[in-house]
Amino acid sequence: MISLAILLPVFGALALLLIGNRDEAKDGFIRNLTLGVSMATFGVTLALWATFDQSVTAPAFQFVERLPWIPAFGIEYYVGIDGLSLMLIVLTGFLTPIALLTSWESIEHKVKEFSIFMLMLEAAMIGVFASLDLFLFYIFWDILLIPMYFLIGIWGYDQRLYAAIKFILYTLAGSVLMLIAIIGLSWMHHAATGAYSFDVLELYALDIPYSTQYWCFLAFALAFAIKVPLFPFHTWLPDAHVQAPTPGSVILAGVLLKMGGFGLIRFAFPLFPEAAAYFAPFIATLSVIAIVYGALIAMVQPDMKKLVAYSSVSHMGFVVLGIAAMNVEGVQGASYQMLAHGVSTGGLFALVGMMSDRRHTRLISEYGGIKTVMPRLTAAFLIITLSSVGLPGMNGFVGEFLIMLGAFGWDPRFVVGAGLGVILSAVYMLWMFQRVFYGKVTNAHNRDLPDLSFREWAIIGPLVAMAVVMGVLPNLFLKPMEPAVRSIVERVQAHQPDSHAAADSGAASMEGH
């Protein structure tokens, strides 16, 4: 069934390739077909969730499919999901149709090619989350860069070429070092057992000397830190986000950044637990810097899209902090924060895109008093803003709270910085909201902007609903993830008995909230 979720978009893209559309007469049909394919894929991901076994006795990885691919090197097509990847796959399925809808009026030329790239992107994202073979994982990880590169480079704004090249080179530089470490792991497995393997679960069991772990962890962590992006590797992100077309930004912020966090949880920490224990305080320090620095930079941005981009740096800092804490609360919080950030930041980019579709500017100073012109958009923007700043009862709160709980159990000093970030996020988001929506309409161009259209309701409605549902019923999402998170945390802690053992008492079931 996972293969179906990967193959549906691939077949959709191939079908689109066969449709002749030189005079762009079939744009409407292509848009509908693409949306249909992505909705069907979303349906498959929901079916995965519905049939996912959440009982205590359930196997860790479900829906496993494995086929030999390059048997000479033990490389397999090996996919399977636990609760963590399940949730991220559902997020991918959820955000792709929304991103496609945001493109319907902003992408006007080469619609067919655009749709092909979006579907390729979706397939690769699901593949990244579902792969249990490191080689396969790397392939999906790398394939993904190509459609994103074209999306930014062809349909982006003025500085798109620079942003696209920077995006691909940054990511690639990190990931090739990871590939070296992956190859090294397969050779270590060969040395230990006489057979090559890229199977993550088998590689978990490998006994790797500390000095090797040190370098391999650095290589993996660098690749993921660039993707997250963690300070100081974040400089590609504002460029890519600001220059990407709205659907690109939604996917980039909504799903692509999560691959970094997912990689840290699934690969970097459990594969190299001793090295992870050594580096965790450094990573946590960087993440606290990212939280505060991202917030401060966001505060002074004149451009709404850039502001949201830097707020991503800050929010993803929380995710990394939770992972570095490596206790159940922290990692649960990090996973939850990834989902919440996908919804709220995806929503913010979609809303900013709607405003920029109308006015062709994203400068805060060009707006003001929008509340009286577009009350419905304002309401949606307010809800998403509040969810982004972590108002209790909204989705942002749960993740940040759990992360801080986890970090407090590990090392309270980091919580101070993170707490500062929470306050700052309220400052920059609400300040932007105030400048854009409140007051009098100062700019004559803004006087008769139309409010949300039906299509835009279809975009923002589900996002607003999710922001509330995730805030009110967090257990719906936390429960499937818990066994996965627990087993990873236990695996890591088993290798570092001194530092983390105490923090796990009274583990984070969310019943108390």
Place this chain on the structure above:
Amino acid sequence: MTTYSFDAVIPIVCVTLAGLVVMLAEAFRGRGEKMPLGGLAVIGLVGAAASSVLLWNRNATSFGVVTADNFALFLNLVLVAVGLMTVLITAQTADRDKLPAGEFYATALFALVGMMLMVQASDLLVMFLALETMSIAVYVMTGIRREAVNGTEAAFKYFLLGAFASAFFLYGVAFLYGTTGSTSLDRIGTIVASQAMAPNPLVLMAVGMLLVGFAFKVAAVPFHMWSPDAYEGAPAVVTGFMSTGVKAAAIAGFTRVFLSALEPMIGYWAPALWVIAAATMVLGTVVGVQQTSIKRMLAYSSIAHGGYLLLGLLAGSDVGKASILFYLAAYALTNLGAFGIIALLGSYSRDNDNLRDYAGLWHSHPVLATLMALFLLSLGGFPPTAGFIAKWYVFSAAIGAGYYWLAIIGFLSSVVSVYFYLRIVVMMFMTDRDARPVPAPVTGIALAGLALSLAGVLYLGVLPSQVIEWAQASVATIF
């Protein structure tokens, strides 16, 4: 094993006969008469491919100097693919460029004869013969457009430097003969192995000389100076031909000599090769970034790819040797596709190989632009193309042999190379077409060639396991 027969030379004979027939046909051709010369070449190549397949696993030897082990046969097939692609592309460009078709096909076939003999030679003198056959034919092909000034210049430069390198190679053979009394690789290997602890200084000199000779043909730094000029001056079809065929033959000879006869001396030549490989990868990519001519850019890219191939050679293990074979197959298909497109977009008066000429190609030639993008992504090593699997394979061999730093240098240089491949993609897809004339549309047989090459690139990228197994089988039984 020791039964002498003609079997091992059959693939070479097929191509030689085709070359002779084409030459005779050309000589007796009436003025203006049309002849399917390309078809004759294809027949010869198919014969070579078929006989190579039939000889598989037979380990035939002829005259004690030509061997048809699987290693050579695998490369024969790669070389046949190189020849076929060249013929298919030339079918469309020969008239346009006013190339003398008969001479062109005959020369290309004789070059292929040299290359096949080079991969099959088990004797240094035969290898030298092969090297010269190949080189002289390729010098001629480089300058085949006599009215093009830079083509003539390129051919002359290539010839002068090439002759110099051949002399180095021959000196190396002479020194080895002087110390061991033989030019047979087996015999040399035995004697060199017996004195590996305290080698004769003459043997060391011979190793150095042979290293220079091969490094020149592979276009490894610092012996690469000829290649950007030769690649830029030659017609694009020829550039594609020599950047893949010559490189494949040279690497094959390099591998055979250094990993069989001279393997006992690995402690002496490995450090030198380490430096050469690192310099080749770094210089190829860093200088490639600054180029504005696409042919020149891909010339530097092909230097860098030579560096990656040397990684496999340096690793020396079975994985390394098999990775060289796979890499050569993947690289040949990809590079021929890319140069094929460059050739098709040129015209008689202008090569159209400046970066600016590719602006907006996507809008005027969507299919060609997409094919070119895929070939470039393969050269850059992106999945799901052949380039990725090939790169993973050689780097895996290097890491397995403990060359971590070289692997890191190689991977980072490949990231830099992605930058210049993407410059072409940016031009094609993300820049608007300016007022330059639109090149003629591409049809028929050349497009079929490109499609085949793309099919190969994707096949090796998505389902590589069969070819990997053949590559492994090719090195399992020999040296």
